[in-house]
Amino acid sequence: MVVVAIAVFLGAFLLFLVQPLIGRIIVPWFGGGAPVWTASLVFFQTALLAGYGYAAFVTRRLSPRAQAGLHLALLAASLITIPLSPDPSWKPTGSAMPAPRILALLATTIGPTYVLLAAGGPLLQAWLARRGKVPWRLFALSNLASLAALLAYPFLVEPWLGLTSQRWVWSVAYVAYAALVGLLAWRQWRDGAAASLPATAPAMQAAAPAGEAEGRPWLWIVLAAVPSALLIAVTEYLTRDVAPMPLLWIPPLVLYLATFVIWFDGNLPYYRPMWLATAALAIMAMAMAMMTSSLTYRLVPSLMVYCSGLFLVTLFCHGELVALRPPPSRLGGYYLCIAVGGAIGGGVIGLLFPSVLPNAFDLEIVLGVAAAVLALRAVALGHTALVIGACAVASVAMAFAGWAGWKRYDNTRYDVAILRNFYGTLRVMDDKEDTPDYYRQLTHGTIIHGTQMMAPDKRRWAVGYYRNESGIGRLIRSLPEGPRKVGVIGLGTGGLAAHSRAGDTYRFYDIDPAVVAVAGKYFTFLSDSPATIDVVLGDARLSLEREKRQGYDVLAVDAFSGDAIPLHLITLEAIDLYLEHLAPSGVLAVHVSNKFLNLPPVIERAAQARGLAIVMARDLDDEGTIQSDWVLLARHPALLDRPLIKPIIVPIVTRPDWRPWTDDHVDLLRVLKK
Structure with a gap:
């Protein structure tokens, strides 16, 4: 158990450490802006899905010896990619939107290795479950390691190590991880299925918590997608409309991961009516904050409102995931659904919305969807009075989200133009039209990118x-x-x-x-x-x-x-x-x-x-x-x-x-x- 825990922690640590590392290498190739990080995050969520899918497939379709042999072979093959080194030939040469090129670069550079790291956690937990041990706390441990990696990079790694040293240190650590997991895989192969507990072992068939019968895969996906979408929407909003500063992506992501640690560690009681009500209040608070112009550039109060709101809504959704988790025999599919939801949520906000929405209504839409999920889960409360009350609270939260969206529309509908693409949202606005001081302004988020006096005799000022x-x-x-x-x-x-x-x-x-x-x-x-x-x-x-x-x-x-x-x-x-x-x-x-x-x-x-x-x-x-x-x-x-x-x-x-x-x-x- 100790060796498995070390391997799970190291794998998750490397999994999340490589994200800012590879991002620091490729971000300058694509303009150095925050959208490059968003596209990279979408890739990592998709690769996480691939890793979980691989783990779910092999644990359900292959014998323990075949699982171990395949994973050993893939780990050995992945060492060919060491040391980590993106190919400069991926640098853009034209004017096409960079998102597809970023995704292709990451897929060919770090993709296979990342998939194996992502698969390591659920795969090792499945092997452990076959030995009669319930592995849920290892999921909390893996998220704790992810959190540690995110904090370590800006505060410990980047200030002291250059990119070349970072690449080598990460690569050496990956070799150590591969050796450790290889040892566990060899032990699994040696023991074989017969030497372990059969598939009907008590740990594999242990009853899930109350409400497991409701644990339908589509619901797991929805409950994972909403927090993922909210994470990216809140991060984009903070860096676009509040304070466009570096490292602002860290607090939301830390709190998002912390909710996994809290619930899967199993020490916090889950009481649905209480967490549903707090999530609804959080949605209302975020919607109200979006309509409060005095919070612009007020970094500390804005962080408190949006990060606390993200935390409470995510705490509810992930609490529901834990309440609806299946027995360990369905562990692979359960983690796969969580990864599917994460990829869908991230992809919709990071890639789809910038392409189809002319204005940045992302956060308002996600808040409305989150309120709808609250109403959906309110039905599971059972007691009629509780159901009615919870649905009413969720409906009010949904109304607040809609109100925030209307306010954004109302504030921008008289703009000369709004253009949105991968790089962000541009607004062209006129002011003082009927005076000699008539001027036009271009903004990106809250930053002014240029002003022109529009009177004919002043246009060249x-x-x-x-x-x-x-x-x-x-x-x-x-x-x-x-x-x-x-x-x-x-x-x-x-x-x-x-x-x-x-x-x-x-x-x-x-x-x-x-x-x-x-x-x-x-x-x-x-x-x-x-x-x-x-x-x-x-x-x-x-x-x-x-x-x-x-x-x-x-x-x-x-x-x-x-x-x-x-x-x-x-x-x-x-x-x-x-x-x-x-x-x-x-x-x-x-x-x-x-x-x-x-x-x-x-x-x-x-x-x-x-x-x-x-x-x-x-x-x-x-x-x-x-x-x-x-x-x-x-x-x-x-x-x-x-x-x-x-x-x-x-x-x-x-x-x-x-x-x-x-x-x-x-x-x-x-x-x-x-």
Whole structure:
């Protein structure tokens, strides 16, 4: 039992540790945004389903010796994939949506190994059940290991180990896991079916808890799908509409896994009316919070509401799963149904909804479905009064979810345009239409991606982050007379083109085709510009790697995903690439305005490592409020010694204890603003 427990814990730990690890490797290949993590999570849920399906099939169809022999052979074959190393040939080359390519990359890189890790838990538990032991607590142990891995990666692994070291440490640990499971498989093969208890052993046929007769597979799937969908919907909502900051996916996922640990450990009593009522209240609270605009950017209260709500709804659904679990003889099919539900919930929110819903109604829909599930389970209460009361409470919760959806529709129905795809939801909004200050704005979630004055005599005004008084505005205006060549990573509305003159060349890079479409259709910065305008669709860094040297006088890095600059665009390797494309007298400008990340010291450490001159230009409005922060880098200090820039230079708080970021090592925890 102890050896099995160690193997189950190690397998689950590696299973969840590889998710952020492989994600850190491939996220820069596809733009560095949060949607890449979502697509990866959908793959991992699907691979988990495949692993559980494999375990269910072999335990029901093969003899114990055949199970052991097959699993030994597959474990041995999986060692060919060690060390973990995704093939760079999977980097995107066109403008197609990246989700299918991400799924194919993961399937060929980590897929078979991940499936075997996923199968290990239920398979080992089935072998243990054949020996007459009830293995339910091992499911709690596996989820505890998953939780430990998720917490270990950002707090212990990433700050101290580079990606290369992480890959090798994980690979060595996987070899140890394979050896341990191989030993258990060899023992299973040696003992054979006859030496174990027969299939009718008491542990295999032990009665399930009260209500087992209701444990129909479709119900297991539904009860697993709703929490999975809610997990992704809450995570997306938090990172889109509340605080688009890194690592915000950790608290929801930790609480989601904690519910498995709580119930399958068997120490918390399950009383359906109480947990149903708390889940209904949680749905109402989340719906009310969505309609409360004052919670925007209020990270702590929002986390409390949404994470607590997710926890309580998931606690109810997973509590129902435990109450309806079958005898161990049906363990494989039971776990398979849980995996099917998880994959369906994740796939619907992560892949289907972004393709079919023009607006982000994901969380509202999931809350409504969760309330419907509460009503469904209320019928199982039996007592008429309880059924009526619980159905009424569930109906009220459903009404709150519908109300939240209506409010989102009402708040967005007068928008000029709403576009949604893999990269997120863009909104184009007009304000002050009947005044001389009429303007149009592009937002992604709660982040403004550009503004344009719409009066004909003001359309070419440089505003917002790019106004004349900003660091980038002063830098461009201080360039010598004559044709100028400017590169811009991040198109937005094309607002930087407001600084263009006849004879100039402006080349924009953007990964999102929806942004390119919006900038051309709803804003006129590009069409009004007297300069030559080029737009390159695709990840900027990959595009620059494939291009000949451009010789930019200015290269501006202003690529936002929410409020976080994609990390792969500010590593030492990225800085080196930018320098290759700068003219000898060119200046690199990095937009570092950020509510959550302290980025200037990161850029300063990179400048020190490459011997570059660096200053930070801070644009303040008439009331002293920061409009934008731009860090400017050049090969020689004289290139930054410009009269227009000097008045707005502010010191950078240096952090000599920070390591420069590289493609191999990034430490997000250090740069989070306290």
